[in-house]
Amino acid sequence: MPEFNWPESDRRWRIGKHRTRVDGPAKSSGAAEYTYDVKLFGMLYAKMLACPHARARVTSVDTSAAEAMKGVHAVRVIQGPGTEIKWAADDIAVVAAETEEIARDAVNAIKVDYEVLEHFVFEEDLDKAPEVNPAQEQTTGEPVQAFSSAKAQSEGYYGCRVVSHACHESHGHVAHWTDDEHLTVFSSTQAVTGLVGQFSEALEIPAANVRIICQNMGGGFGSKFGADRWGIECARLARQTKRPVKLMLERGPELQIAGGRPSTFARVKTAVDADGNLTGWDSKSWGTGGPSGTGSPPLPYVFEVPNRKHQHSSVPANIGPSRAWRAPNHPQACFVTMTALEDMAAKIEMDPLDFFLKNISLTGVRAETYAEELKLGAQIMGWKRKWRPRGQSGDGPVKRGLGLSLHTWGGRGHQSNCEVLIHPDGSAEARVASQDLGTGTRTVIATVLAETFGLRVRDVTVRIGDSRFPASGASGGSTTVGGVSSSTRRGAINALEILLQKVAPELGVAPEELEAVRGRIRVKASPNRYLTWKQATGQLGVNPISATGRNPGPGKLIDSGVGGIQMADVSVDVETGIVKMNKMVAIQDCGLIIDMLTAESQVYGALTMGISYALSEERIMDPVTGRLLNDDMEFYKLPGIGDIGDLVVHMMTGPGYDERGVIGLGEPPVISPGAAISNAVANAIGVRVPYLPLTPDRVLEALEKGGAA
């Protein structure tokens, strides 16, 4: 059996370099086809009727007018009389029609009567919640004693609101029955392989008869693992009408029911000893992720304070159910923890950088990484030169401040299978039923294949996004890069071994004495004895080599567990409450980096998304009607190109990092921005703004209250 490992650093021609993404030209020229762009012959357009009430019982549904409309092919009631609706914009019915316009008219023509019921959408007000799931409590050490013997204590209140995933390409599918028993679904999904079973089960056809295709998808961020009820209905409409049907969510429902990160509110106390060592943590937190509440954020985050107590209550609320949002529970836990620690540092008049470094051993196995990253980040940010104690940033109306935070994530590669083909004409391809969310999955697979074969990236073909290819895991939890890079590497090594065996006799050496480098199969000991790649593959005869690779598998190609730090530099106008980003610095490790350019892009993107939830983005619920007030992109505010300031990304690479193997990167860098920016604002204006996002009204309110929650 060949050895399965990554090449040593001096033998990496493709891996770890800045190479442009392989699908870049298709995307920038508008040629890349997304699910939303798919148009099949005879295709109908479907629209969904969304419930206007946050909680209601459906009493009657009259679809007759809709069904009678010219151009309408089918109307299906999803939640009929007697059903209790638990959140606004939940799907009631769907219509398939000749055009989008007719479908919308038909949806408007459906008459639904509701018995409107009491709702609860403002979970911060815990006392008014009709239902609170019993608090989970965890205690380690002797927190009571730690607080009674503390040199200093700090208390604070912190809250971050529900945010939506707000994918640019809304959730949706195009369903096409190729005959009565076979279904093809074009889907905007993070789980090409995973959707097969969901559709086959719901539609009661064999999984072998379902094909899922997703060539390009316009963002998921954790919200696109499911077929979704409206997706199943799309397939039912297609079966009923015997026509392909496209159903993409409109923007309002997209923001309300197709994503959502749970809120978290927390009252936190911390304790330190005379030397500034963290000794005690006590937190009571709560939050909601919709009708079934939410899980407990890992508090305290990363810093394992020796004596700690954490209570978390899950509050059911009548809002669209939450979905995994990049690094589930981590951004909230990080925000609560790193702000509470920064408040303590301010209280004992210590530079938070020194405070974090002093307590860095509490971060456990990654302590050395964090320390190294903090020092490097401080250098890049000019922390020691710029940092001023809290509230001492001059007399003018614009205050400047610095903040920091750190985070962790697992990111072990998921199960993945890859088929690698070497064709007699020299072309090479990898087939994996994975998906590229824009993270660079195609590019990573191409890079690994090219590296292993000693070819240029442009010489290899990557086929993904089709469930007919070998099964691969869903893209969630930063698991894709580890999964597909290792399955591709193993498949490529296996394929290459077959090729080397084939050509070894001609070069007069054993296969182990050959290597594939720079378009040649050559003898390691005498590189001038070689066959070109094409000469070598020309000896294959008619059939290509087909080999497979899988993850997990032999050899150490992947790992899990990363640590990253971030620092923010902001200016806050204390007269208007406006926070302006000056700069963010992100230092991140993620093991061996396959493609540096797309890796850095992930971190830049995470910083930008972090700035978004830190400064502007939130679901604003109307307590009276229970509806989302900002259900469009005008008022669900994402930052623009002028709102992000200067972003600096440094990836930790080289000895100590590379040999760990590949680790995922999608989640970690999006965890810290909220905390780092909140800390920078507190440092600038002298008081803690308790909430994310840090909107001007909240900044002004915090200034007025002088920091009291």
Add this chain to the structure above:
Amino acid sequence: MPEGKRPEETGSGISRRDFFKTSTAGAVSTALISKQGIAAPGEVTKLGPDPVKVKLIVNGKARRLKVEPRVTLLDALRNELDVTGPKKVCDRGTCGSCTVLMDGKPVYACSILAIEAAGNQIVTAEGLGSPDKLHPIQKAFVENDAQQCGFCTPGFIVACQSFLVENPNPSVKEIEEGLGGNLCRCGTYKGIREAVLETAAKGGFDA
């Protein structure tokens, strides 16, 4: 960004209002006003509700179609003409993902009716270049990795191209203000900023 932000600090201009303020996009309102302005009350021709014939000139080719008068330029391009570079995201003139050129000026195709665009030259990202023959700004997007999921990219490409025609040598501040009418969710702004600067530095691309 937050309401109440001072105009000179906005930069993002993620609202329709701010889009109108930007130099590149000034033509949106002008075009709309002039279209509306020419029709005196007595001269109004009532169209619809049944489909009407429209001739659109898209990427240099005349295309004939029949659509209801209420159909937007965006839906006509995507659903009738299979021109899917312009994307449907907000559908309310906020995000810029549907940006196309209409007679050389950038417009939100979701906020213009197909019948309004009849006879005008419409150019989409596909009309600027193809994967094998990229326009310089498209090439710069690839080289600076100014795209992730890519769904906002074709709209951004068109906005950037138009911006560079008006501002061949822009400052970062001008880029931030001039391109405030397009939104990206993946967070590719840094790459876009660099792509525009790089294209400008190389200079002289064919408008």
